[in-house]
Amino acid sequence: MGISLDSLTSLYSGQATDASSTTNALENELTNTDYSNSTSEELMDVCKQFEAYFLEQIFKGMEATVPETESSSNSMSSLTDYYKDMTIQQVASDATEQGDGVGLAKMLYEQMKRNYGIED
Template sequence: MSDLSTTNSASYLDFGALGRLKGEASRDPTQAVRQTAEQFEAYFLQQMMKSMRDTVEKSDLVESNNMEMYQDLMDKEVAMKMVKRGGIGVANMLEKQMLKQSAELSTQDALKLRPMVQPEAIPLVKPTEPLPLKSTAIQSYELSRQTVGGKP
């Protein structure tokens, strides 16, 4: 019987594996790119299998919430195994694209090249004297004040 802690199927849902992947990315970015691409392809394959299962008519005799949960778990494991055996090539394309971009220019270098534009402040001009109210505004204020109390 195999021990589950010794298996090497790091999942995109495992937060411990995510922490290890972040640590590995700081040491060897190319290996972390490969693992990230494989996890993305596994997630893609799992969602594809889930969509395919949704197209099949379900029977009330064998379907239940537990059955769906176990099918999702099985789809996840099948997707991970498919990727480890070569997958459908999504991980290879992602890895190639990410390594090509990282070799050209890193994100930090691109941000350094971007010009920093300081926004101009809008000058505040205080009026020297108060603005007068229009005569129509004064009349409406007097009318509303007279009718509110009910007394003329």
């Protein structure tokens, strides 16, 4: 049982709506979740997820400034875009997990600890 090019292309075509739903889900989670009972580790994980999402959006904005080249087929272009998006997500996640990333997660973590009165 193999994966066809058409199934991957249709999977990618749903990515635009997935990005919007991901943004809405993240916003709902942040506004409707009480983090006062969270552990420091859970809180830092949420902050890292936010930083990775933030970096992903920055990288996608940067990538959008690169001029496009003509591709041979529409389905290959969609497939290439799909893998480009997956690579950007992974790079953003790796940048957050390794070292301090841009430091946004740490700043959010410290602020949320103060706001929710969480002790280390």
